[in-house]
Amino acid sequence: MTKKSTKNSLAEVKEFIEDADVILIGIGAGMSAAAGLQYFGPRFEKHFADFKDKYGITDMYSGGFYPFQTKEEYWAWWSRHVYINRYKPKALKPYLDLLKLVKDKNYFVLTTNVDHQTQKAGFDKERLFYTQGDYGLFQCSVPCHNETYDNEAIIKKMVEQQKDMKIPTELIPKCPKCGADMTMNLRIDNRFVEDEGWHKAQARYEKFLAENEQKKIVYLELGVGMNTPGIIKYPFLQMTSQNPQAEFITFNAQRFEYPVQLEPQIIQIVGDIAENLSELVN
Secondary structure, X not given: OOHHHHHXXXXXXXXXXXXXXEEEEEXXXXXXXXXXXXXXXXXXXXXXXXXXXXHOOOOHHHHOOOOOOOHHHHHHHHHHHHHHHHHOOOOOHHHHHHHXXXXXXXXXXXXXXXXXXXXXHOOOHHHEEEOXXXXXXXXXXXXXXXXXXXXXXXXXXXXXXXXOOEOOHHHOOEOOOOOOEEEEEEOOOOOOOOOHHHHHHHHHHHHHHHHHOOOOEEEEEEOOOOOOOOOOHHHHHHHHHOOOOOEEEXXXXXXXXXXXXXXXXXXXXXXXXXXXXXXXXX
């Protein structure tokens, strides 16, 4: 997309958002990457050069699936990963810009991200549903029960006390109920714990949809690719197709092909998400 057409489209986006009765926001990994939380390249090298040298791990995403031989190494990796992506960063500008854009509207946020940026930026917690978990939570690895546990204090201890890519054995987290290992509350397999807070957020999201999906609504998608399109992209497109008053607006680093019949209801803003959001609010 040329700069000129992007600018024209941004003006159109602003108009649609101002005129809409409702905004449903879908946020994917591309949004946090645009905000600076890249899982590869120089940022990965800075924080995980030792793991790269020893194990050949090339990025943070694949490192999360590496079969470490010891629990001490496993938690050295994960504590470092969680600390630099969840606890160390402040609210990043694209999220603050997004809030500025929608704060006076009737909005709801659905996100597959687990880095807590929406909460840090100040989005209303009652209007958030993060479906895939939270870096800030542990759960039982079995799991023997459906509760999650705040991990900030123990993660910071692991980061401070790790040496030679290992944490002290006494810091390995155990389930307070059955004594099994704890694990991250991330939707990696069918053992993911959907706790009470998760189900309440899901219910609020479903209520929001039931009340609003036939209104003048903007489906605002940011940084959503084809990793898990069934959570945000496909449902948003389907709901757009069922409502002539709906508009699907997508910010992404690359262009996607969408159904021809939906083209009149779609605006694609292709390019740097952070730059385009900044231009939109300023």
